[in-house]
Amino acid sequence: MGISGVGTSTGKIILMGEHSAVYGEPSLVMPFPLVNCTVEIKKNNRDTNWIECANFKGAIADLPTQFVSTAYLIHLLINKFGLFHCIDIIIRSDIPLERGMGSSAGVGTAITRAFYDYMNIPLNQETLLNYVNQSEKIAHGNPSGMDAFATSSNQLVCFENRKFSTYLPLKMDSILIVAESGIKGNTHTAIKKVKYLVDHDKRSTEEKIKQLGNFTRYAKDSLINKDPINLGHYFNRAHSLLKELTISLPFIDDIIDTALSSGALGAKLTGGGLGGSIIALAKSKSDAEKIGNQLLEKGVRKVWQQPLDL
Structure with a gap:
């Protein structure tokens, strides 16, 4: 375990395939590196896990309902690694909220990467996508997986039948x-x-x-x-x-x-x-x-x- 851990992600843009992808048609999704998210995790001296982001600063347990998917992912990862000490999580994101640029998946990607970096454990793509998509289910109900893939990639991705098809x-x-x-x-x-x-x-x-x-x-x-x-x-x-x-x-x-x-x-x-x-x-x-x-x-x-x- 390190002194701190850092994770990053980008936004995403759907070039083609909105909504039709839900019904099995292909979609083209690209990372959007002009907006991004960075998450830092470090041990704290408080008696609670703490989070700081643009719209909230306080105990993770007190996160408003609009952050339910973020809180869910954090608890998943804390339980995964069995952390018995408290941590600070600092989220810095300029991915616009609710603008179709993958804000929730971008934050989820950066949080997951930050936890694995903090624990000094390698993180493969399959594990990353699994965690991000779990949080996306809380945020969006039935995500296609496109946002998780694109915010963690540096290439244009083609999806078909709700699965990764190929890089382009x-x-x-x-x-x-x-x-x-x-x-x-x-x-x-x-x-x-x-x-x-x-x-x-x-x-x-x-x-x-x-x-x-x-x-x-x-x-x-x-x-x-x-x-x-x-x-x-x-x-x-x-x-x-x-x-x-x-x-x-x-x-x-x-x-x-x-x-x-x-x-x-x-x-x-x-x-x-x-x-x-x-x-x-x-x-x-x-x-x-x-x-x-x-x-x-x-x-x-x-x-x-x-x-x-x-």
Whole structure:
């Protein structure tokens, strides 16, 4: 056991495959290193386990209900290692909450890595994903596993049938713009809305879900072939279907239209929907600057530029 332990993670972005992945279709998910999380663990001299993060400072036992998945994971790991002394856990994360960027999985990944580092025990990927997905079940009910994989990876990942399929090369000479709308996403409600459509308009909805899966496959080919024009095209077509699945919002559609009218090759929502964030594809750095400035003028809270070259 060391004096302290440190764990890190990144955010994540779903390029393609929101919601259709729940029904067995493929999805493309990438780490988003422009936002990240660091967790430090060290022995303390208190009589209780202590946690510090942006929205709370105090005993782990007093964590508010919004942190239930974090508390659950911490207790799992304390019991796993049989810690009889008390510890401080300091969480520093700039992954935006409820914006489709994998905040809960990012924190879970960094906490798990920090515990194993503190104990000086090697941590393999399978064990890491197991712990993070246990906490994600508390946070989201029935997670696909995408967030856990992407926040702990440094490569673009393809999922199919809710399982890791393959890593993909990401060497495209273009810029992904990520814009945080300022509206909290609501994954639970979005999933319920799609499920309602599946139950009440089965044929039409299942056709949309299948088509989203096909667009994801075409987008995968576009990435492999380094073809940003086609990738942007499938961003647009995917967003049209996501709108039909009722998981977009007027402001999300407005900022997507702003990105497109400012020169984006394509744009779509990313994540669970009903708020959160959008992504847009720019051909060059100068185009990305122009698009980002227009989005900020439109009212988005923050914009990042991520080169598609991981």
